[in-house]
Amino acid sequence: MKTYAKHMLAAAVSAAAVLTQATPAMAQGTGDWPSKPITIVVPYAPGGFADTRVRLIASKLEPRLKQPVVVENKAGAGGVVGTTFIARANPDGYTLGTGNLAPMSVNPSLMQSIPYDPLKDLAPVILIENSPLVLSVNKSVQAGNLTELIALARSEPGKLTFGSSGVGGAHHLSGEMFAEQAHIDLTHVPYKGGNLAATDLMGGHITMMFEMGYSALPAIKGDKVRPIAVTSARRISVLPDVPTMVEAGLPGYESYNWQGIVAPAGTPRPIIDRLNAELNAVLKDPEVAKAIEDTGSQAGGGTPEQFAAFIQSETAKWAQVIKEAKITPQ
Numbered sequence: 563m564k565t566y567a568k569h570m571l572a573a574a575v576s577a578a579a580v581l582t583q584a585t586p587a588m589a590q591g592t593g594d595w596p597s598k599p600i601t602i603v604v605p606y607a608p609g610g611f612a613d614t615r616v617r618l619i620a621s622k623l624e625p626r627l628k629q630p631v632v633v634e635n636k637a638g639a640g641g642v643v644g645t646t647f648i649a650r651a652n653p654d655g656y657t658l659g660t661g662n663l664a665p666m667s668v669n670p671s672l673m674q675s676i677p678y679d680p681l682k683d684l685a686p687v688i689l690i691e692n693s694p695l696v697l698s699v700n701k702s703v704q705a706g707n708l709t710e711l712i713a714l715a716r717s718e719p720g721k722l723t724f725g726s727s728g729v730g731g732a733h734h735l736s737g738e739m740f741a742e743q744a745h746i747d748l749t750h751v752p753y754k755g756g757n758l759a760a761t762d763l764m765g766g767h768i769t770m771m772f773e774m775g776y777s778a779l780p781a782i783k784g785d786k787v788r789p790i791a792v793t794s795a796r797r798i799s800v801l802p803d804v805p806t807m808v809e810a811g812l813p814g815y816e817s818y819n820w821q822g823i824v825a826p827a828g829t830p831r832p833i834i835d836r837l838n839a840e841l842n843a844v845l846k847d848p849e850v851a852k853a854i855e856d857t858g859s860q861a862g863g864g865t866p867e868q869f870a871a872f873i874q875s876e877t878a879k880w881a882q883v884i885k886e887a888k889i890t891p892q
Contacts, residue, residue: 592832595655599630602823603651603659605644607637611693611774611857612821616660618853619690619823622844640730641665642676649683653828658837661686661824661869663732667876671884672730672891680877684824686869687834688841689862691854692818694794695736696778696801698787699770700763708791708810711770715746723749725759725768729891732819733759735880736772736793738887740807743815763787774819775800775858793817800858820876822862822869838866 602620606612613635620631636644641664648659666680678684697708705711715722724740726733729752741748751768753759756777763771764786775798781787782801791810792798807815823841825834844850845863854861862869883889 592836595833596627596629599632601632601634601657603644603648604635605641605665608635612660619844622847622850626840646677649678651826653826655829655833658823658825660821662821663819666873668730668880671881683827685827685829686866687823687825687837689822689869689872691859691862692820693774693859694792694798694818695772696775696792697772697790698778699790700766701788702766703769712744712746719747720749722769723751725751725753725763725771727756728752733772735883736817739883742886743812798858799855834866
């Protein structure tokens with residue numbers, strides 16, 4: 563996006579300040595922490611992608627902290643219910659949560675109001691993973707690459723359709739950003755779930771879809787859809803022959819469905835640092851690394867400040883897309 567570099571610079575400059583404000587008890591040590599079980603709240607239903615990944619992370623974190631790490635699901639309102647619970651929890655290091663794309667960086671612009679401020683009420687701990695999406699088209703579409711797809715869209719404004727799992731999700735926003743950056747007119751077709759959209763893509767009822775890598779793989783391997791590009795900065799190992807959007811001809815395009823670990827604001831900084839160190843080690847565990855790679859995702863890691871900067875840059879990026887595309891919740 564035209565202002566993306568500016569957003570990244572501003573985010574990097576202010577990230578450390580935001581994190582410090584979110585953790586005022588920095589002078590405290592970890593003491594006997596943890597001395598009891600830790601809960602990680604997932605703001606989505608059990609069995610989904612976010613839930614499955616966090617349960618694996620929790621199982622690896624337990625022996626490192628020498629305490630049970632319990633995963634608790636609090637779904638509702640696009641992640642708002644669970645994220646609100648995390649933000650309002652006691653900042654003692656015993657209640658953590660996942661910070662996900664929608665509740666952290668999309669909902670503040672998409673929804674008229676939410677009962678928490680992601681940048682003030684939550685302390686970033688670590689980015690767990692970035693999950694690129696795959697842009698695929700129905701096999702009947704007369705476009706073998708991104709340049710041809712853009713040309714086709716320009717020749718038939720509004721005729722080409724893209725499906726999504728609903729308004730405001732990664733599938734939808736990726737499509738809107740594609741239309742904006744490529745200067746094309748696409749028609750959004752929202753479904754009540756990504757599987758329904760993927761089925762209609764294979765059936766030829768919609769033209770294209772930005773789909774999570776792990777979901778897109780079976781149809782691609784079964785030669786039921788044609789992959790055009792992936793939305794990450796680098797190619798993904800499970801689809802090594804599929805170019806990135808940038809390689810395919812759209813400079814600056816990057817889109818992920820991501821998640822990390824956050825804590826309530828005010829959680830002592832020594833606890834944040836201990837969690838960050840342990841989770842960085844967990845992400846290097848061979849089983850965890852393989853699970854992330856096998857689903858087409860890319861492992862995160864890094865410092866709390868880097869995660870804070872990432873959240874801020876994502877918030878600015880999607881706010882611009884939501885504004886320019888005039889997206890409203892449904």
